[in-house]
Each structure stands twice: as C-alpha cells, then as structure tokens.
Amino acid sequence: MDVNRLRVLRELADRGTVAATAQALSMTSSAVSQQLKILSREAGVTLLEPDGRCLRLTNAGQALVVRADDVVAALDRASAEMEAYRGSPRGRVRVAMFPSGAALLLPALLDALAGSGVDVQARDEDLPASAVPELLADYDVVLTHRDERAPDTSSPRVKAEPLMREPIDLILPPGHPLAGQDFVRAEQLADESWISVRGGFPVDDVLLSVAAATGVQPRVTMRINDFHVIEEVVAGGHGIALLARHAITSPRVVRLPLAGVRAARIYELAHRPAADRVPAVATVLQAFRDVAGLIED
Template identity: 30%
Template sequence: MELHQLRILRELADLGSVNAVAKALFVSPSAVSQHLAQLQRSFPAPLTQKDGRRLVLTAEGKLLAAAAASVASTLAEVAAKIRTQEQDQNVPIRIAGFHSIGQTIFAPLLSYPHGQLPPLHFSDEDVSQQDFPALTSSYDLVLAHRMPHTAAWPEDRIAVIPLAFEPLDIAIRRDHPLANFEELSPEQVIDERWVVSRSGYSPADVLETIAALAGKAPRVEHRVNDYATAGALIQASGCLGILPRFTARQTLNEQVTLRPIKNLNSGRQIDLLVRAEHLHRGTVEEVIEAIRNTVKRLVIG
C-alpha cells in the first residue's frame, strides 16, 4: 500500500468516476485502475464495486478513503511545520468560485497591500450545487453556494466555512408597475414573463417555489446563468428575473431594481469548501480571513 494509491482511492470517493480521477491527476484511466488493483491486494474485503458502468467505493473502501484524507491532513500538518513562513508565502493559493462571487470579490482580494497575502490564482466554475465539493480536489479553496432546503455539504470529507446568507430577490425594471411595491408576492408575479437560470441553479429553484405557491406554471422566455446578461435582458425586455441581492448588485444597470419576495425566505448560503489538510497552512488561513472580510463588506454594501 502506497500513498499515491490511497490518494487515488480518496479522489474516487470525491470525484465519483475513474475518468474524473484520471483527469484530475493527469494520468490515464488505465493507470488509475491499475493502482486501485494494486491497493486492493492489501485488503481481503473489496474496496470498489461496479454500479452500472461506474466504479464506486464499497463501505470498506469509504472507510479507507476517509483514512486517506486523515493521512493527507497529518502529512500536511508536518510539512507546514517544516516549511519556513517565507517559503509558504511564495506558494500560490488556488481559489475557485461561482461566477457572481468571482465578479465581486476576486478583484478586491488582489487589491490587498503587497505582501499581506500569498499569490492568488483564481478560476470561475459554473457548476451545479452538487458538484462544488468535487472541486476541492483541484483547488485549495472553493467558494460555493447551497440552497437551505437541499442536502448538506459532505462534512465527513471536506471542511465547511460559512460566509454569508444571500437573499434571492425579484429583479424588475424601475418603470414596471410592480416596482411600486416594497415586496412582491408569488401571486403578483407569476403571470409575468421571466428570465431565469438553467434548471439546477438557484434562480430556477426559487421560481419553481414561486410557481408552486401561486399554483401556476411560469412563462420562462430566457434561460441564462450569467447575472449581468440576465440584468441586461430584464432591462431590455421588461421580463422579471430572480437575482442574488449582494453579488448581482454591481452588475445591474440603474434602471433595474430588486424587490424581496413576500412570505418566502428565498436565498442561498455562501460557503468556503476546503480539504482539511489545507487548513494547516498559515497562508491559507490568511486568505480565508481576507475572504471573510471581503464578503462582509459586500453584504454591508
């Protein structure tokens, strides 16, 4: 049993397929399969099994994958103690985030005074909610969002750092008759034309709830995930949209305004997802604190 074999098993637990593991580790699928086969020889109980065409972990495999995560955390803790602060300060921190959070906090993080933070490498990831945890395989920190009524993050595999709760509001042109109301009920808005995200993303989830409460299907004319594009379409068409209150604010034209949804606590939780081993790095903790402060300023407005 070797460390790289344990890592492959852990990645299979997090990523869900041999092909995804191969892509993440820059090796061939056959190499992944070979390493898993070599690891299996060390244990009498099967670690993996077929689920249709996919290879998944057995209960015993999940136990070993959890142990692999613990080993990685221990090794990272020791490595952090061995490295000097100067060496650690020069190691880049890789940060992924969904589009709207990237638009609003990536640049402010880069504006921190020189030397206060290590080098930061950003990527935007437009994924469905359930796919955020797997991104921790490729990034040190992952900015993710989750609707409150959905399944919790897998905290047996990753650490979760709450940042903020962001309401999702009705986006509406200021000259629309409904803009005269401080709040808008599902019954008031259901007959309007809509600009929302694709299914599986927060705005579409909220619109489904509005439709259920109003007892009518919505008329969706445009499905776009980019909030700046959605805002432009709302301005040009007079359609209504559903946008996040804090992260969409900077991208909206002054002709578009936001209104809370009456009697509906619609919103999403914004969290940082991170593998436990990264929390042993002092520079990662510094970046986490900078992200916390930046998000706090965003919420205050």
C-alpha cells in the same frame, strides 16, 4: 541510493573513523559499517579500503562524497524552505469562485492579501454546489453558493463553511405594473414570463419556491447564467427575473424584495478537511471571512 547512507558516508569523510562517525550519528560502530557496506553494494563499486587499522575512501568513494554533499545540501535547503512555509503564510493557493461571487469578493480579497506572501491563483467556475468535490481535485479552496434551505456541501472529503447570506430579489422593467410597489408577494407573479438561470443554481431554486407559494409552475422563457445579460433582457421588457442582490448593477431595472418567500443564497467556502492547517490556505480562508464580514445583506 539511500540518502541516510549518503549522510553516513559524508560523516565518515569528515570525521575520519568509524567510531567518530558512529558517535556523531548516535549509532553503533557495527551499524555504521553495515550501512557503508550496503551503500557500496548500491553504488556497485568499492567505496572504502583498509588503511592500517582504519578505512579510507577510494577514488570512487571520494567522488560519491562530493555528490552526496550536493544531494544533502539540496535536501537541507528544501527542508528549510518547507519549514518557512509551515511557519508563515507563503505560497500559492488555487481558488475557484462562481462568477458573481468573484465580482463581489475577489478585488477586496486580493487587497487584503497584498504583501502577505500568499499568491492567489483564482479562476471562475460557473458550476453548481454539487460540483465541489470534482473542483477540489484542482483547487485548494472553492467558493460556491447554494439556496439557503439546501444542505451544505460537507462530506468526509469536503469541509464546507457558510461565509455569508445574500438576498435574492425580483427585477422588473421600469414600466411594469408592479414596479411602483415597495415589495412583491409571490402570488402576484403567477402570470409572469420568467428569465432564469440553469437548474441547480440558487436563483432557480428560489423560483421553485415561488411556484410552491403560487401553486403555478413559472413560465420560464429563457435560461441564461450571465446576470448582466438577464438584466438587459429584463430592461428591454422581455420578462422578469430573480437575481442575487449584489449582482444587480443595471440602472435600467427596478429591484424589489420578495415577501412571503425565503429568497437568499448562501456563499460557502469548501476545501479538503486538512487544507486549513496549511498556513497559506488558512490565511486565504480568513481573508474571505474578513471581506465577507464587511458586506451587508
């Protein structure tokens, strides 16, 4: 049964006549009568019967009015709740974040959103930027990362914005011959054994830049996506690695900047093109910007 016709039936029950119902609903009397006839056919029973020059509800009609009250009240409550969502940042926002980005930003993001009425449901997704369109099938916002020379992930169905730049540095074991320098040039690394992440991630893209600068293909002995494990392996003297600056936490490795190579990753926020018009999503996006703005290169 059509909800608008149920509203007409309720108005008739409240106002008593077709004419009064028509006036209240800004309809003609014939239009009201037509809607009531269609509703009766939809219900499969007689809802109205003549009462002199007027109409009155049958028992079935009275029963349907009670149910119509329930339906219309539920719709009105839903409409009011949606209006509240449109006017204020409330609701659930599903966020996917790459692990090291989550470690850096998520605690401060949650602090910034405390008391806002926005419920962030975050999950870590260790996937390259090329997976953003797939992730947006399940998430409202995706925090991804890419090499700073790579194009962003925007497309007709994906809106992406750069959030922050994070340098990628070299880490060495303390006893390494280069550990005492202030910086390292790419050509000094031609004969090293490398520990890298899987292909397609920004750290590995920078390693390709090192190869271009040295003319030597890096000798990658291990591929591990967990930065903590990479630090421990490097600290044990089993190779050297590139890591994002804010992800380097071990006191057992030496961190040095690379010279002569553009070595950084860009944090990027991605979402569907219309998603930032939803107040809750817009609030989360702005909180990301505010938190990232407090972090220095």
